[in-house]
Amino acid sequence: QPEPATLDGFEMPLMTTPFANQYDAPGGLKKRLGGYHAWQSRDMVHWVHHGPITESFAKWMTTAEFADGKAYFYYDFPNDQDPHVYVDSDLFDGLPGENKGMAYDDPTHGSDCAIIRDLDGQFHLILEDWSPINAQTHAWDSPLAVHAVSPDGLQDFKALSPPIDERTKPTGKIGTYKHPHWLKENPERFKTNIAKYEIHKPEQNAYGDWAAISIGGEYYLFCDYDPADSKSMSVGWFTSKSIDEPFTWCGNIGKGHPDPDIMFAEGKFYLATQQAMDFVSDGPWVDGVQIRVGVDVDQDQSIDQWTEWTTIKESYDHVPGFAKQVSRTPAELDLSKLPEGFGYQFEIKLEDTTENDSKPVLDAVELMFD
Incomplete structure (x- = not known):
């Protein structure tokens, strides 16, 4: 095992994971909290456990952000519905942060959102929109995504144009399916588990479980990719020069149902999935x-x-x-x-030195003279 790396003014990202058993909190206090817990690493190999960041009802954690010294943890309640948010100013005290409740009243029933702040500090949600598909038969994903923006990440999210819209032709007919979580997890809010969608033809590709990152001002979205003509799922990814413009499909990576997340630490990009294999990249620059x-x-x-x-x-x-x-x-x-x-x-x-579809592209060359 390598020695932990030395950091200079930069903390590695926190990894969150469900942890339902009893644990010893700081100070010896014992609690049973079945929500998400925080782990920290300096080398992505050795991990330190810091205890819970949410309570058990907030177990459907989807994404996280950091702003002004505080961590923002977004969770669905119920699952695949209505992004909620916790705010935690101390990730090392072994105690959950403050539950701020519903951040976005989701009319599309998909959620599994990503969150990312732009350089002006605004919070951008990217989430699944199940209104054009029977998500039950498409791995609970969709060809359509929602983009909503808020100044503080807590409320007042306003929906904008879809960042992803891969819908086929609408038929005008309405179908139904049973939402698996409404009545089971939040019967006070939902009086039925029957959801409606508009039928589209032909069969549609589906995407979901979004994750976001920005590199040099260019935005990247990683997601589940469930193609219409195959039962083989993988990681898909899109990119755009602006968070406010439509995203372009770039391809897929790996195999299996991924639920991916993307992060950056010490010069490398880490694409984590729920499969046995994760991915590490030196960045979008293509060798050769x-x-x-x-x-x-x-x-x-x-x-x-x-x-x-x-x-x-x-x-x-x-x-x-x-x-x-x-x-x-x-x-x-x-x-x-x-x-x-x-x-x-x-x-x-x-020179193309890789086996993937990425190719070197020359945007500009600048010579500087004294």
Whole structure:
């Protein structure tokens, strides 16, 4: 086992997990709380248990955020319905935070939401919308997602345009299914377990259990992917240049029902699933980019001296004050050792070194002169 990594001004993300048995809380106090508990790691290998963050009724935890020194934990109540939120200012005291109740009155009955703050501090919910599909026959997922935004993450969420809309043709006919959690978990709010949806044709792909992250201002959504023509589920992912614009499908990863989450720590991105296999990535930059730069020192319009071919990569870091915003530093090459000259030229090699569908894409090149 490696020694725990040394951190410099950055705490690794907390992992939450259901933990229904008795435990020894700080100070020796014993409690039985069947909600979610917090674990912390500095290397993603060794984990420290800090105790519960919610009570048992808040067991359907879906997503979390961090703002102004406080953690925001979102849970469905009942499951697949109505995102609620806990706020905890001390994740190490072994006690649940403050339950703020319902954050978003969900009319679509899907939830399994993701939460992410933009750089202006607004909270964005991404959640399943079951209104166009019989979710019961599609792994409780949907081709449609809801985007709602709030200034404080606690209330006043306003629905915006859908970030994901992969619906097929509506038939105008209404079908029904039994919602599995309404009467069992919250009979005071729901007097029936019969939900309605609009039938679409042909059969639709479905997505859900959303997770979100932003890298250099570009947003990524990871999710369950339940294709209409297959019973094989996997992780799907979408991306967009803006949280307020439609997202584009990028592909799928792995196998099995994932319920994924995505996080960043110490230069790497971790995609965690409920399957036996998780995934680690160095980031969206695709390996296989080399560059060299040359200089014309005698003004004869030909290159007299080249740098060596050098492999370059962009780099990433956390944005202070944000848990899911990651900064991006462009790939760079130091040219200070090149002599002065009258003209410069650069050459780039792009090579696909991976087995996946990702390809190197050149957006821009910038040369800086003294």
